[in-house]
Amino acid sequence: MDLHRATRKAALGIVVSIAAVLSFVAISKAQEIIGTPGAPDARRVIQGLQIPPPPDQFGGKIERNAAQSMPFWPAQISPPEGAPNVLLILLDDAGYGTNSAFGGVIPTPTLDALAAGGLRYTNLHSTALCSPTRAALLTGRNHHSVGFGVVSEQATGYPGYNSLIPKDKATIARILTDNGYTTGMWGKNHNTPAFQVSQAGPFNQWSTGMGFDYFYGFNGGDTSQWQPGPLFRNTTPIYPYVGHPEYNLVTAMADDAIEWINRVNTLAPGRPYFIYYAPGAVHAPHHPTKEWVDKISSMHLFDAGWNKLRETIFANQKRLGVIPQNAELTHWPTDLIKKWDDLSPDEKKMFIRQADVYAAYLAYTDHEIGRLIQAVKDSGEYDNTLIIFITGDNGTSAEGGPDGTPNELAVFNGVQVPVADQLKNFYDIWGTDKTYPHMSIGWSWAFDTPFKWTKQIAGYFGGTKQGTVISWPKVITDKGSIRNQFAHVNDIAPTILEAVGIREPSVVDGVAQSPMEGTSLVYTFDKERADEPSHHRTQYFEMFGEYALYHEGWIAVTKVTRPPWDVLGPVNQDPANSEWELYDLSNDWTQAHDVASAHPDKLKELQDLFWQEAAKYQVLPLDASVATRIVVPRPSITAGRTDFVWNGPLTGTPNGDAPNVLNTSYTFNATIEVPDGGCDGMLITQGGRFAGYGFYLKAGKPVFLWNLLDLQRERWEGTQALSAGKHHLQFDFKYDGLGAGTLAFNNLSGIGQGGTGTLKVDGEIVAQKRMEHTIPTILQFDENLDVGSDTGTPVDDADYQVPFAFTGEIDQITLKIERPQLTPADEEKLRAAMQMKKASE
Known part of the structure; x- marks a missing residue:
């Protein structure tokens, strides 16, 4: 570039810079510009009443060719000078x-x-x-x-x-x-x-x-x-x-x-x-x-x-x-x-x-x-x-x-x-x-x-x-x-x-x-x-x-x-x-x-x-319930669903978005492929060391285990290791209680009741027992529902340690939930019981 052309370019830059400053007069009334407007290091302190703020106006110049044009960068937003x-x-x-x-x-x-x-x-x-x-x-x-x-x-x-x-x-x-x-x-x-x-x-x-x-x-x-x-x-x-x-x-x-x-x-x-x-x-x-x-x-x-x-x-x-x-x-x-x-x-x-x-x-x-x-x-x-x-x-x-x-x-x-x-x-x-x-x-x-x-x-x-x-x-x-x-x-x-x-x-x-x-x-x-x-x-x-x-x-x-x-x-x-x-x-x-x-x-x-403040700030309606609110249905990705399917490993589904098997009847079905030499590992689990369930293979034998608050464990286990090839495993649980629906009547007798679990391998019963009590309100807060391995803590430390990845192949796992339904007769009985209780109090 010769001296004449360089001088012309510098002059053009001065003109454009002046134009840029003038074009920013309106915006500058609402914000502070730090540095030269349009420069790469320009900053602006916004008024902040509207976020994100309106975009900067382009203050440069655009011609058909870049050689005759002038770039202009939007100023970076910056806090007030000296902000802590x-x-x-x-x-x-x-x-x-x-x-x-x-x-x-x-x-x-x-x-x-x-x-x-x-x-x-x-x-x-x-x-x-x-x-x-x-x-x-x-x-x-x-x-x-x-x-x-x-x-x-x-x-x-x-x-x-x-x-x-x-x-x-x-x-x-x-x-x-x-x-x-x-x-x-x-x-x-x-x-x-x-x-x-x-x-x-x-x-x-x-x-x-x-x-x-x-x-x-x-x-x-x-x-x-x-x-x-x-x-x-x-x-x-x-x-x-x-x-x-x-x-x-x-x-x-x-x-x-x-x-x-x-x-x-x-x-x-x-x-x-x-x-x-x-x-x-x-x-x-x-x-x-x-x-x-x-x-x-x-x-x-x-x-x-x-x-x-x-x-x-x-x-x-x-x-x-x-x-x-x-x-x-x-x-x-x-x-x-x-x-x-x-x-x-x-x-x-x-x-x-x-x-x-x-x-x-x-x-x-x-x-x-x-x-x-x-x-x-x-x-x-x-x-x-x-x-x-x-x-x-x-x-x-x-x-x-x-x-x-x-x-x-x-x-x-x-x-x-x-x-x-x-x-x-x-x-x-x-x-x-x-x-x-x-x-x-x-x-x-x-x-x-x-x-x-x-x-x-x-x-x-x-x-x-x-x-x-x-x-x-x-x-x-x-x-x-x-x-x-x-x-x-x-x-x-x-x-x-x-x-x-x-x-x-x-x-x-x-x-x-x-x-x-x-x-x-x-x-x-x-x-x-x-x-x-x-x-x-x-x-x-x-x-x-x-x-x-x-x-x-x-x-x-x-x-x-x-x-x-x-x-x-x-x-x-x-x-x-x-x-x-x-x-x-x-x-x-x-x-x-x-x-x-x-x-x-x-x-x-x-x-x-x-009462004025309560109406103003959405405090009403007042509700004195505590733990029972945990089992109230919410608009999660599982809301209203009774059938769930997993076609392979999937870990990290938290409690709030996992299907809830508390206070209900349910059936797990697992279709798996066992390799030559057998396999172990987790099929599906929710919760962990302090409350939860696990369906897994241990020493090749199918196990369904309920960890009841780390105070008791209920276990269903097959008698023999699975042979190589495809197998169909099922755990079916029939719940005795009326379920969470009773909470509508402030009656807790329907939750935490017992039931009978049946473990089957390829259609044959291999274990069956009654569980006198179940967990009534919640599994372990900080654990996930995991398929194919366990991301948190074991439901039984004596059986395995995480991640306990399944070493066979999971074709499919399904869960069907059959929640207890209150019949009109059930509802009438509960109402009568609640009225009698209230009268006695």
């Missing part, structure tokens, strides 16, 4: 009095350090349950507003309870992603409908469909930390624990998040990120490593028992200033939970073991979170990282029952394991992968000190109050201070948006958005506004038909009619007419004194306000 990284941490099933930052005896040095450099919030509340809290947290709305009145596994066909986050309520992840953030999530999701978690999708309600660029975790309510499942990277199932007996998800997800931070910082330095870090800890199963169990056990934190523990925590809380000096320790419910001194030596020994393992799980998790935060420090970005650490999604869980349990699934199926059996069979392996454990309710109540009640209870702070720490070294200068303003998890999304300087969108994907219902906490970051009255003046609570209304320092609460560990007992059929209590929180921070009789007008004011 955001690290949102949410623990699971940990009450106010668990961790050392809020007076607990369990050492949590990572949280303590954050609190020393940031702010402790003493009055932030959850919804009292897992999925609902997470939905409110991520959307900035109330849990019923986004379809999560209960956990996803209990969804029902009402707008406030269907587990479907609507399109007019975008998540904080979606908003940040569309404003230029890189976003990732680790751990427990629990906001994907349980009936949409198969590999058939749809995926729009998965984490990656709700705004996250990256997901590493699980979609259900809980999972084993030793053999987590179904575990996903984005939407692909992964099995990293296979062949690695030392694997634990608590460490693995920290490793993955640290690797992700280093990767995005290397590839896109300067671009802020949003991390939502939600470990399964400390939800059951309690699965710490032996190192941490030994460390906590050596500290003897719980030898004095749960009553003394409450006193210790209460004194610590006053010393730290995380409760007022005039706060009262609420009474111990002797009508529900024994005092420690009344326990037998065996009970004390077992219960201390349970508490040690729970505490080790929390301490271990805090340590791994510390590694994650250290990675942020190592990157040099800690000062401009907003960290929000919420120490639980609800109060400590009491779902282990009075004695605790080596298998949480047993409790949800109405079975308690006596302490004597726990000591004999599970003491030494408590917390290992051979247990799915949960501690006694005595510890649960103590870890919610100084409050009453636990997880599931929406009106009392033992169920809802979550110690929270917020750290942002660049902005928060009032380090180590305490904030007492009333707040709710729906305040977190608005807080993040204000902190990063991004507006709440009015339109997302063409859908008008409903406003967020929480209020920002950014005003509390200012030392001068430390005592400013809360901006969150009114908040309703509701869970399982129990409810409350907070308003300007008062809270009206309905009395508890069902302890949270009684998940299968009779339920209140008229929750709308529950008895109320009233508490003046300005003088009674722990809800120790009911003043309803002294303030009837105030109670009436709050009652009326609750």
Whole structure:
């Protein structure tokens, strides 16, 4: 190119650049352009009211030839200059009095350090349950507003309870992603409908469909930390624990998040990120490593028992200033939970073991979170990282029952394991992968000190109050201070948006958005506004038909009619007419004194306000049922189907999308080809070590096995190994009960009944026996239905280890379900029985 032509080209570039700037005048009114418009490195900070934003106008020049044209690149969307990284941490099933930052005896040095450099919030509340809290947290709305009145596994066909986050309520992840953030999530999701978690999708309600660029975790309510499942990277199932007996998800997800931070910082330095870090800890199963169990056990934190523990925590809380000096320790419910001194030596020994393992799980998790935060420090970005650490999604869980349990699934199926059996069979392996454990309710109540009640209870702070720490070294200068303003998890999304300087969108994907219902906490970051009255003046609570209304320092609460560990007992059929209590929180921070009789007008004011809020936020209809909701039909890929066919191996179908063989008659047929020399392996299985069934060949013999909550196994087995060639195997089960249809009458006698199983080979009966009882409500939460191998844990460790792939050939496996049908006569009998029961009560 000669000098004359080069000069002409430079001049043309100047003209085009000027034209490009002029063409961007209208757009620039709604956004900030950084750099030269049209250049490859140009960025724009959008106004954010509409996401995704309208496309850039082309500001270049197009002629017939490229030589006479000028390119123009759309500007990359960027967050506001100086926007911080955001690290949102949410623990699971940990009450106010668990961790050392809020007076607990369990050492949590990572949280303590954050609190020393940031702010402790003493009055932030959850919804009292897992999925609902997470939905409110991520959307900035109330849990019923986004379809999560209960956990996803209990969804029902009402707008406030269907587990479907609507399109007019975008998540904080979606908003940040569309404003230029890189976003990732680790751990427990629990906001994907349980009936949409198969590999058939749809995926729009998965984490990656709700705004996250990256997901590493699980979609259900809980999972084993030793053999987590179904575990996903984005939407692909992964099995990293296979062949690695030392694997634990608590460490693995920290490793993955640290690797992700280093990767995005290397590839896109300067671009802020949003991390939502939600470990399964400390939800059951309690699965710490032996190192941490030994460390906590050596500290003897719980030898004095749960009553003394409450006193210790209460004194610590006053010393730290995380409760007022005039706060009262609420009474111990002797009508529900024994005092420690009344326990037998065996009970004390077992219960201390349970508490040690729970505490080790929390301490271990805090340590791994510390590694994650250290990675942020190592990157040099800690000062401009907003960290929000919420120490639980609800109060400590009491779902282990009075004695605790080596298998949480047993409790949800109405079975308690006596302490004597726990000591004999599970003491030494408590917390290992051979247990799915949960501690006694005595510890649960103590870890919610100084409050009453636990997880599931929406009106009392033992169920809802979550110690929270917020750290942002660049902005928060009032380090180590305490904030007492009333707040709710729906305040977190608005807080993040204000902190990063991004507006709440009015339109997302063409859908008008409903406003967020929480209020920002950014005003509390200012030392001068430390005592400013809360901006969150009114908040309703509701869970399982129990409810409350907070308003300007008062809270009206309905009395508890069902302890949270009684998940299968009779339920209140008229929750709308529950008895109320009233508490003046300005003088009674722990809800120790009911003043309803002294303030009837105030109670009436709050009652009326609750019903207004309930109508506004889709809380109705009230429903007090718990575990029985699990068996309610939902619109899964199996809904309405009775016949299923597998023409070869297929693994990884989760419970919510698998055919349900509980409380029904069913028949499995398997046509297989046995090679010369015989074969072994799994044909079809659902569930695993703690509840499930398996149909397989062992030493060439056909076996059908039911694992009844790891407490009993029922086995049908052929007498001879199968010869080479094609064979037809059948397992037929005839159920004795009336099935789940009886739940319509609040009658549990139709579920969990027995039946007769028959195993046939090529039409000949080879085994037949009666099973006196079946599993009534649910198989193992974190296991799949697998054909051709087993992806989780074995239904019988003595028979095989995973993956136990079938070494023959599966031509076809079929399942036919024959659900019991209630005849008019059956319905009339049930109605009469229910009327008699009600009359007797």
